[in-house]
Amino acid sequence: MNPSTALLTDHYELTMVQAALRSGHADRPCVFETFARRLPDGRRYGVLAGTGRFLEALRDFRFGEDELAFLREHRIVDERTLDWLADYRFTGDIWGYAEGEVYFPGSPLLVVESTFAEGVVLETLALSVLNHDSAVASAASRMTAAAGDRPCIEMGSRRTHEGSAVAAARAAYVAGFGSTSNLEAGRRHGIPTAGTAAHSYTLLHDDERDAFANQLASLGLGTTLLVDTYDVTAAVELAVELAGPELGAVRIDSGDLVEQAHEVRAQLDALGATSTRIVVTSDLDEHAIAALQAAPVDVYGVGTSVVTGSGHPAAGLVYKLVSRQGDSGAMEGVAKASKDKTSVAGRKFGLRRRGPDGVARAEIVGIDERPQDDGDDRELMVRLVERGEVVVPTDAATAREHHAMARAELPRRALRLSHGEPALPTTYLSDWS
Amino acid sequence: MNPSTALLTDHYELTMVQAALRSGHADRPCVFETFARRLPDGRRYGVLAGTGRFLEALRDFRFGEDELAFLREHRIVDERTLDWLADYRFTGDIWGYAEGEVYFPGSPLLVVESTFAEGVVLETLALSVLNHDSAVASAASRMTAAAGDRPCIEMGSRRTHEGSAVAAARAAYVAGFGSTSNLEAGRRHGIPTAGTAAHSYTLLHDDERDAFANQLASLGLGTTLLVDTYDVTAAVELAVELAGPELGAVRIDSGDLVEQAHEVRAQLDALGATSTRIVVTSDLDEHAIAALQAAPVDVYGVGTSVVTGSGHPAAGLVYKLVSRQGDSGAMEGVAKASKDKTSVAGRKFGLRRRGPDGVARAEIVGIDERPQDDGDDRELMVRLVERGEVVVPTDAATAREHHAMARAELPRRALRLSHGEPALPTTYLSDWS
Numbered sequence: 001m002n003p004s005t006a007l008l009t010d011h012y013e014l015t016m017v018q019a020a021l022r023s024g025h026a027d028r029p030c031v032f033e034t035f036a037r038r039l040p041d042g043r044r045y046g047v048l049a050g051t052g053r054f055l056e057a058l059r060d061f062r063f064g065e066d067e068l069a070f071l072r073e074h075r076i077v078d079e080r081t082l083d084w085l086a087d088y089r090f091t092g093d094i095w096g097y098a099e100g101e102v103y104f105p106g107s108p109l110l111v112v113e114s115t116f117a118e119g120v121v122l123e124t125l126a127l128s129v130l131n132h133d134s135a136v137a138s139a140a141s142r143m144t145a146a147a148g149d150r151p152c153i154e155m156g157s158r159r160t161h162e163g164s165a166v167a168a169a170r171a172a173y174v175a176g177f178g179s180t181s182n183l184e185a186g187r188r189h190g191i192p193t194a195g196t197a198a199h200s201y202t203l204l205h206d207d208e209r210d211a212f213a214n215q216l217a218s219l220g221l222g223t224t225l226l227v228d229t230y231d232v233t234a235a236v237e238l239a240v241e242l243a244g245p246e247l248g249a250v251r252i253d254s255g256d257l258v259e260q261a262h263e264v265r266a267q268l269d270a271l272g273a274t275s276t277r278i279v280v281t282s283d284l285d286e287h288a289i290a291a292l293q294a295a296p297v298d299v300y301g302v303g304t305s306v307v308t309g310s311g312h313p314a315a316g317l318v319y320k321l322v323s324r325q326g327d328s329g330a331m332e333g334v335a336k337a338s339k340d341k342t343s344v345a346g347r348k349f350g351l352r353r354r355g356p357d358g359v360a361r362a363e364i365v366g367i368d369e370r371p372q373d374d375g376d377d378r379e380l381m382v383r384l385v386e387r388g389e390v391v392v393p394t395d396a397a398t399a400r401e402h403h404a405m406a407r408a409e410l411p412r413r414a415l416r417l418s419h420g421e422p423a424l425p426t427t428y429l430s431d432w433s
Numbered sequence: 434m435n436p437s438t439a440l441l442t443d444h445y446e447l448t449m450v451q452a453a454l455r456s457g458h459a460d461r462p463c464v465f466e467t468f469a470r471r472l473p474d475g476r477r478y479g480v481l482a483g484t485g486r487f488l489e490a491l492r493d494f495r496f497g498e499d500e501l502a503f504l505r506e507h508r509i510v511d512e513r514t515l516d517w518l519a520d521y522r523f524t525g526d527i528w529g530y531a532e533g534e535v536y537f538p539g540s541p542l543l544v545v546e547s548t549f550a551e552g553v554v555l556e557t558l559a560l561s562v563l564n565h566d567s568a569v570a571s572a573a574s575r576m577t578a579a580a581g582d583r584p585c586i587e588m589g590s591r592r593t594h595e596g597s598a599v600a601a602a603r604a605a606y607v608a609g610f611g612s613t614s615n616l617e618a619g620r621r622h623g624i625p626t627a628g629t630a631a632h633s634y635t636l637l638h639d640d641e642r643d644a645f646a647n648q649l650a651s652l653g654l655g656t657t658l659l660v661d662t663y664d665v666t667a668a669v670e671l672a673v674e675l676a677g678p679e680l681g682a683v684r685i686d687s688g689d690l691v692e693q694a695h696e697v698r699a700q701l702d703a704l705g706a707t708s709t710r711i712v713v714t715s716d717l718d719e720h721a722i723a724a725l726q727a728a729p730v731d732v733y734g735v736g737t738s739v740v741t742g743s744g745h746p747a748a749g750l751v752y753k754l755v756s757r758q759g760d761s762g763a764m765e766g767v768a769k770a771s772k773d774k775t776s777v778a779g780r781k782f783g784l785r786r787r788g789p790d791g792v793a794r795a796e797i798v799g800i801d802e803r804p805q806d807d808g809d810d811r812e813l814m815v816r817l818v819e820r821g822e823v824v825v826p827t828d829a830a831t832a833r834e835h836h837a838m839a840r841a842e843l844p845r846r847a848l849r850l851s852h853g854e855p856a857l858p859t860t861y862l863s864d865w866s
Binding site: 009011019066067132155159160161163203215217218230255324327336 | 449455456507562588737770
């Protein structure tokens with residue numbers, strides 16, 4: 001049995017359950033939605049990631065003896081609430097966008113239909129997973145778009161929490177990265193892993209010749225030799241001298257990468273190592289990758305910027321009560337009135353409006369009714385959970401395919417890296433029809 | 434038994450072990466150090482956090498059957514290396530700054546003395562933990578400094594990975610936050626938890642009166658009522674009508690907080706609720722907290738900005754081989770030559786130089802020798818691990834006390850929020866003496 005995820009929760013969710021049990025409204029049918037009020041400044045689209053991880057965590061959202069003992073000991077909730085939590089199983093339905101889907105302001109990414117109490121306790125877990133993973137995937141997608149056919153390796157584990165690192169590797173893979181340095185991500189999520197050696201390996205040895213010769217003997221001629229510990233030109237010459245033209249790759253981790261890529265490529269070619277690849281790895285982000293598009297680089301290794309969302313470490317998703325049953329028995333849309341944090345009341349349905357050419361034109365969000373497909377459109381709502389049971393695949397590979405499809409449908413301007421407006425306008429059905 | 438932490442590691446660390454086993458240098462005595470080349474732009478000091486978590490993770494750094502099976506199946510390393518990993522136990526010594534200590538460029542925060550192979554495999558785990566936790570603590574310390582005697586509540590779980598959230602709550606606590614919304618942080622790290630209700634709770638009910646009355650009945654008069662769901666003035670009036678002057682607090686989560694704090698304080702006082710406190714929680718960071726210093730606010734709730742390091746989500750710490758035994762048997766300082774990422778070779782020792790007034794003056798870093806205490810100084814190096822055994826407390830409360838002491842020693846300019854240089858100059862002993 002997996003560890004419980006039930007305490008990855010904010011204190012106030014449980015006190016709300018307590019108060020709602022007392023007021024008799026804990027069982028009111030409700031709809032909670034997760035969406036972005038806006039995209040991070042200048043971004044043209046967002047990428048939803050983490051849905052699969054959230055659904056797996058939902059299965060483990062159980063208040064067992066240890067969790068209840070903690071809550072009791074610290075008097076966080078009363079006995080009646082503890083009894084309710086002890087029996088907690090999510091029994092509602094969850095709809096949402098498929099993991100890997102692109103999104104825009106207002107897109108209903110996760111729609112939880114349940115009683116108030118069953119839904120409110122999932123707020124923190126859903127947002128933690130989706131905000132983190134979507135922040136990483138949204139940045140990663142810009143990087144893979146800029147990289148084109150050249151593969152990207154995620155290698156940012158050391159720049160983020162050790163648990164985030166595993167999830168970040170998964171989210172980057174969803175957004176098109178080809179591999180990760182993180183071994184746990186390989187084990188847990190089936191993502192290909194990659195890596196050969198750091199500067200410390202070279203420094204350990206008495207000289208670079210000793211280090212390279214041993215690495216080639218141990219890891220094979222296809223390995224990647226790190227050539228910037230001392231002098232790049234001397235190291236490239238030594239690498240080809242020792243490995244011959246079968247050398248897999250050289251890696252450059254410092255300096256002016258554009259200039260060095262040209263120099264090293266020319267040197268490798270002159271030495272006959274025409275198929276030896278060049279890997280670059282120094283503080284890359286989507287802009288640095290774009291600046292290297294015309295340079296003879298074969299592989300990008302990306303660290304800090306991808307795992308920290310390239311300037312936007314949280315996607316800004318919120319989880320809001322948008323509808324609940326009223327006294328009449330009918331569902332009623334609800335929203336708070338605060339001027340600077342408005343929400344649109346009512347349950348939402350997303351549809352990607354496409355032209356006859358298959359290119360996406362708008363994000364249609366129906367309020368309390370499903371928008372009509374005009375023949376070229378793509379339905380975005382997927383049933384993820386039915387009466388408490390997860391009914392979709394939760395793996396990263398499926399989400400990765402979905403992302404490639406969804407991104408390919410966007411107008412070309414969506415992939416520009418410069419600051420811009422969301423690539424598709426969000427149109428609420430009440431405006432549209 | 435805890436889950437193994439051994440795969441929270443970059444692929445290349447294990448291939449380096451493989452190559453070093455072949456070259457015969459895997460057992461060379463080495464020193465690896467973790468330090469910051471620079472502070473994040475404009476920051477005046479950094480706060481080390483995560484040391485306790487790293488030491489706990491070190492105890493669980495074991496390659497068990499599952500980990501070895503994964504490595505074998507994916508041919509990540511050869512059989513000889515798998516055998517070595519199966520027997521892996523860290524048997525070296527680790528020195529470092531105490532958790533909670535403030536630091537400056539070059540401060541030797543973690544100094545690992547071991548064979549190459551034993552030390553190199555800890556690189557990613559050490560950096561993941563320390564980079565994340567120190568980023569959060571460094572931001573959190575600026576917030577608690579700006580907040581003065583007013584307590585700060587960490588409530589950013591939803592804006593970061595669900596595992597980071599627990600560690601972020603701990604790091605914020607180390608840097609002086611008083612409590613967290615995160616229940617798992619309460620359970621795992623003993624941090625006080627806090628929370629009452631969100632807007633969804635009010636919206637669930639037919640009206641605010643119903644919601645407030647039930648909350649007061651269920652959670653007591655000392656609870657915090659959220660007053661900005663509809664109209665703040667009406668809600669405050671209703672709150673005091675229902676609870677009387679015993680009302681614990683009101684919370685404001687939107688709008689102009691300075692203006693509203695003054696208005697709500699005046700209204701509460703006019704209603705006789707002079708001891709009812711005001712909690713504010715809308716997108717606060719250290720600058721917003723500073724701007725509220727003159728406003729009648731009692732408690733700050735901080736979310737996104739603290740868990741994401743307030744603009745600097747990774748502390749930028751690196752883990753470098755700085756010394757290793759040479760052929761002669763003597764230890765030799767090593768460093769790579771790259772121009773833009775230089776390191777200082779040799780084992781480091783940190784000392785906080787203080788004036789006779791007890792105020793810190795400089796960060797003294799001795800290279801290969803311990804700097805002399807001139808009588809007023811404070812020794813910074815603590816032995817954390819002795820022959821593989823953790824020999825210091827790893828809890829958050831101890832680190833929190835240490836941080837309060839270390840910060841109090843800094844010159845006043847260190848606590849200014851404006852962009853500045855590091856508050857203490859780092860002086861390498863070779864320059865100093």
